[in-house]
Amino acid sequence: xxxxxxxxxxxxxxxxxIAPLGFNCDSFEQxxxxxxxxxxxxxxxxxxxxxxxxxxxxxxxxxVKRGDIVLCSDMTFSATVNPISYEGGVQVFVDSERETWNxxxxxxxxxxxxxxxxxxxxxxxxxxxxxxxxxxSEVCTRHNAVLIEDAAEALSSTYKGKQAxxxxxxxxxxFNGNKIxxxxxxxxxxxxxKADRDKAFFWATQSREKAPWYQHEEIGYNYRMSNVVAGxxxxxxxxLDEHRDAKVEIYKRYKDGFKNLPIAMNPYLDNSRPNxxxxxxxxxxxxxxxxxxxxxxxxxxxxxxxxxxxxMHMQPVFKGHDCVKVENEYVDEDIFGRGLCLPSxxxxxxxxxxxxxxxxxxxx
Ligand SMILES: *Cc1c(COP(=O)(O)O)cnc(C)c1O
Numbered sequence: 001x002x003x004x005x006x007x008x009x010x011x012x013x014x015x016x017x018i019a020p021l022g023f024n025c026d027s028f029e030q031x032x033x034x035x036x037x038x039x040x041x042x043x044x045x046x047x048x049x050x051x052x053x054x055x056x057x058x059x060x061x062x063x064v065k066r067g068d069i070v071l072c073s074d075m076t077f078s079a080t081v082n083p084i085s086y087e088g089g090v091q092v093f094v095d096s097e098r099e100t101w102n103x104x105x106x107x108x109x110x111x112x113x114x115x116x117x118x119x120x121x122x123x124x125x126x127x128x129x130x131x132x133x134x135x136x137s138e139v140c141t142r143h144n145a146v147l148i149e150d151a152a153e154a155l156s157s158t159y160k161g162k163q164a165x166x167x168x169x170x171x172x173x174x175f176n177g178n179k180i181x182x183x184x185x186x187x188x189x190x191x192x193x194k195a196d197r198d199k200a201f202f203w204a205t206q207s208r209e210k211a212p213w214y215q216h217e218e219i220g221y222n223y224r225m226s227n228v229v230a231g232x233x234x235x236x237x238x239x240l241d242e243h244r245d246a247k248v249e250i251y252k253r254y255k256d257g258f259k260n261l262p263i264a265m266n267p268y269l270d271n272s273r274p275n276x277x278x279x280x281x282x283x284x285x286x287x288x289x290x291x292x293x294x295x296x297x298x299x300x301x302x303x304x305x306x307x308x309x310x311x312m313h314m315q316p317v318f319k320g321h322d323c324v325k326v327e328n329e330y331v332d333e334d335i336f337g338r339g340l341c342l343p344s345x346x347x348x349x350x351x352x353x354x355x356x357x358x359x360x361x362x363x364x
Contacts, residue, residue, distance in 0.1 A: 005235030022227030044197035047225040051174025051187035056083035058170035064089040072122040075332035095325035096332040102131035111324040125154035128277035183233035246346040251276040257357035308339035
């Protein structure tokens with residue numbers, strides 16, 4: 001927290017406007033959309049109780065019905081793909097490529113060949129690294145599919161200068177406690193259409209029809225963000241670029257620190273600027289040391305690290321779901337088997353990070 005957050009929160013208290021909805025929500029939506037939009041582009045935001053709620057409403061807006069196939073990023077956090085099940089849709093997973101660790105456009109093309117009936121694609125920008133957006137967008141357009149962009153980890157990341165979350169028909173970001181900015185919890189749905197935004201608002205506020213009494217013709221949800229929470233988000237948004245710059249420095253220090261080791265940092269394209277939400281490493285293939293050895297060594301030194309997101313096709317809950325790949329092996333299984341997320345918090349000092357780097361070095 002920086003200070004501005006509490007002044008927006010105080011304003012909510014002073015005006016005695018603590019409820020869901022309210023001036024902080026309205027302003028937060030507008031300010032975030034201004035941040036994300038290209039010049040001349042109009043985006044419509046809806047502040048919600050979580051990124052997961054935003055994903056759920058995006059899946060509904062995309063028209064996913066019982067039995068519909070949705071082509072999804074395979075290596076991600078489960079929240080990306082769970083909302084498809086809420087609507088009775090069926091996830092077909094798509095393997096990653098090695099240049100950004102995100103959905104491989106070639107595998108997506110193959111998935112459309114296999115499942116020509118698929119009309120929705122769920123894409124994540126993992127760890128804040130933008131996916132191959134030109135290729136992914138081209139494949140989606142050619143197959144007439146709706147693209148939903150999960151930018152929960154990628155707020156402030158850009159691809160060819162355009163903000164992650166602003167590519168798809170629907171984009172979502174998260175303000176959960178672990179994300180690049182936080183409102184304590186919450187999310188935003190971003191849409192290119194005002195009508196879609198308004199429809200999502202209707203669902204998020206219990207689907208109340210226009211009538212003097214409580215009239216319901218559709219199932220609704222209580223997904224709105226509170227005016228207090230939105231105040232925290234507004235204050236944080238003022239520091240988003242500063243958070244990103246600090247994350248970029250952390251990534252650079254790791255890259256520099258590991259340069260003579262059989263270690264690679266999570267890759268990105270020259271045409272993109274990741275926010276480096278998490279700095280991740282993989283150990284070279286031939287190396288005898290496993291990521292769990294490093295995990296244990298870091299843990300012994302009281303340093304927390306995490307394995308890479310375990311691919312969805314390896315999760316028991318998605319047993320039996322197809323996962324489409326173009327290489328002989330699953331690229332994401334390979335990355336998962338050699339990768340580790342490193343401490344990336346912007347409150348970490350240079351000395352603390354030097355200790356992380358030294359501890360990793362000692363493993364070799
Ligand atoms: C955090 C996260 C979400 C969910 O956001 P919440 O606000 O925690 O519901 C979705 N997708 C990805 C990739 C995430 O990292």
